[in-house]
Amino acid sequence: MTTDTVKNEPLATEDAETASALLDVRDLHVSYRQGGRTVPAVRGVSFSLAPGDTLGIAGESGCGKSTMALGLLRLHGAKAQVSGEVLFRGEDLLTTTWSRLRAVRWAGASVVFQGAMSALNPVRTVLEQIVEPIVLHDKVSAKEAERRAAELLDSVGIPSRRMRSYPHEFSGGQRQRVMIAMAxxxxxxxxxxxxxxxxxxxxxxxxxxELLAELVRESRIAVIMITHDLSLLAHTCDRLAVMYAGRIVELGPSRQVLDSPKHPYTRALSRAFPTIGDPASRLAPAGLAGDPPRPSEVGDGCAFAARCSEVTEACRTGEMLLWPAGPGRSAACLRVRPDHGGTS
Ligand SMILES: Nc1ncnc2c1ncn2[C@@H]1O[C@H](COP(=O)(O)OP(=O)(O)OP(=O)(O)O)[C@@H](O)[C@H]1O
Ligand SMILES: [Mg+2]
Incomplete structure (x- = not known):
């Protein structure tokens, strides 16, 4: 069997949910072209989000979280090949026109990345930067847009008297709040x-x-939140997806995934990040020996097998699917495969 035959497809039981989904991602693959080779960084990711859903994505550095996030809105450079389907309100963002995609990026789905300083324009006040998209998109007067911008900044904890300040006049945390207001x-x-x-x-x-989670809860905006901190994600998101070597290996309600993980990788990861926000643990999680495979090294069977304390011979060659693992839960581990006997 080659890695190409390893699937990570949506579960049949999710069909009813996907029909009403805001976002329905089906078998997303993203590969980078590097020195004449194709490096598969995301290898068949499927999930769906209903309006107002919050999904946290966890996984060690290099597991493909950012590549997946960029792939959803075709934000990669020309070096990436993207395939699969990303249905946003039923429209496939991977095949739609650039002008439709721009419209979706503008008003349908926004992104907040790290590094607010580089994303904000240093020579324009934060007020101007928030007013502009509101005027352009909602076709309201400058005065009305200003009122809305003030409200938004207030909701993220930036007082209106600071609206006419420039990005460099804010702290890093305040700038990130401004980015959230813009989003x-x-x-x-x-x-x-x-x-x-x-x-x-x-x-x-x-x-x-917390602020972001609160704002989306109030307004029923769906959110995909990526951080390396599993416990923080579990606290702020309803569901968790754990990625390993370019795939989702476990998906389910956050608390359940954290409290009773079905996949050995999730178990190792939840032990490895006991505290909130320890940046060092992201690159070398405590108690999780070894490194994830690089995309070019992923072979047959389970990609986690080489590091798994529960590995069996079958794991090294078996076909990994995201099998049902309880209500609303799934895991890509042979131990949860229906005919395995359910030892997990
Ligand atoms: N522009 C690129 N060109 C080639 N390879 C890339 C590129 N961006 C990422 N990769 C590779 O793709 C894999 C996934 O990277 P990605 O940045 O998506 O991981 P991540 O899970 O977001 O990691 P982190 O937690 O460090 O942000 C890595 O092996 C990385 O080296
Ligand atoms: Mg990343």
Whole structure:
């Protein structure tokens, strides 16, 4: 069997859910072209989100979280090959026109990435930067847009007297709050936040993720939140997807995934990140020996087999699917395969 035959397909039981999904990702693959080779960084990811759903994505560095997030909105450079389907309100973002895609990026699904300083324009006040998309997209007067911008900034804890300040006049945490306000400006249905707080100190990180979670809860915006911190994700998101070597290996309600993981990788990961926001643990998680395989090294069977304390011979060659593992849960481990006897 080659790695190409290893599947990570949506479960048949999810068909009813996907029909009403805001976002339905089906068998997403993203490969980078590197020195004449094709490196598969995301290898068949499928999941769906209903309006208002919050999904946390966890996994060690290099597991393909950012590549997956960028792939959803075709934000990769020309070096990446993307295939599969990304249905956003039923429209496939991987095949739609660039002008439709721009419209979706503008008002349907916004992204918040790390590094607010580089994303904000240094020579324009934060007010101007939030007003502009509101005026352009919602076709309201400058005065009305200003009122909405003030409200948004207030909701992220930036007082209106500071609206006419420039980005460099704010702290890192405040700038990240401004980015969140900008992401909310055109009332998107989905926010994709990829490590929006990694550069900030631990307390500010937790506050900002809480704030984002609260804002999306209030407005029923769906969110995909990526951080390396499993416990923080479990606290702020309803569901968790754990990625390993370019695939989702476990998916389910956050608390259950954290409290009773079905996949040995999730178990190792939850032990490895006992505290909130320890940046060092991201690259070398405590108690998880070895490294994830590089995309070019992934072979047959389970990609985690080489590091797994529960590995069996079958894991090295078996076909890995995301098998049902209880209500709303799935895991790509032979131990949960229906005919295995259910030892997990
Ligand atoms: N532009 C690129 N060109 C080639 N390979 C890339 C590129 N970006 C990422 N990769 C590779 O793809 C794999 C997945 O990277 P990605 O950045 O998606 O991981 P991640 O899970 O977001 O990691 P982190 O937690 O460090 O942000 C890695 O092996 C990485 O080296
Ligand atoms: Mg990343």
């Amino acid at each position: 909310l400006a055109c009332r998107p249905d989905l926010i994709i936040a990829d490590e929006p707080t990694t550069a900030l100190d631990v307390m500010v990180q937790a506050q900002i993720l």
